[in-house]
Amino acid sequence: MQIKRSRERIVVDIPIVVTTVLDSLEGTIVDLSEGGAQVVGCTLPPRSQCQLDLDGHVVFGTVRWSEEDRMGIRFPYELVDGPLFDKLELARGGRRSPVPFQPRFTAPAMGGGFGRRAV
Template sequence: MTNFRAPTARSHKRTPVSIEVMVNGVLNFVGGRIADLSEGGARIDGASMPARSRCEIHYAGEVTYAVVMWSEFDRMGVRFPYELSHGALYKALEAARRNAATETPPVFLSHRAPVFGRRGLN
């Protein structure tokens, strides 16, 4: 019998954002950009630290603590040990969700008549 554990669904919806932050690890302090954010974690592009390390995310004069869950060369995913429920980063998340809810999807117009099958090849 294998000890397989199916992945669990995320409990929070990720929201696309573009938030410039500073990430403080044990030995380094680097700039990065949060590309998606939820109450439970974030993906940070431009910064990378070892998986399972702890870090601080500095934004708007406030600090949010995080644990690196995965890491690649130029980005990483972090989990917040305490869910976001207030503060500057949470306000940025709420604003991004409000903006996403009010945006209208882009309309793509074509000046060409629709072509089906081989009729449009001649």
């Protein structure tokens, strides 16, 4: 069953620290949106409250689902600023930026092109 999401998830690779009242775990965000993230490399039980720490900036969340080595975290407030939002925007921009036009090499008017002998 496909779930209709209100925000587009963007593929990222962001190492973070997930902290609870009892523990700190290292993980990696592999997809991110303004409303939540999928974290691999660690897991917590569903409905656990946690915080994601990136470069000293904290984002709070609740574990919505959990598997053996990954979990989905929903943010109570959408990301609108901070380092995590900046990385999301950077990943989103890189994905949408067009490939710049590169004109083909044209030979100079005199003497032929590169690597060719002048006749």
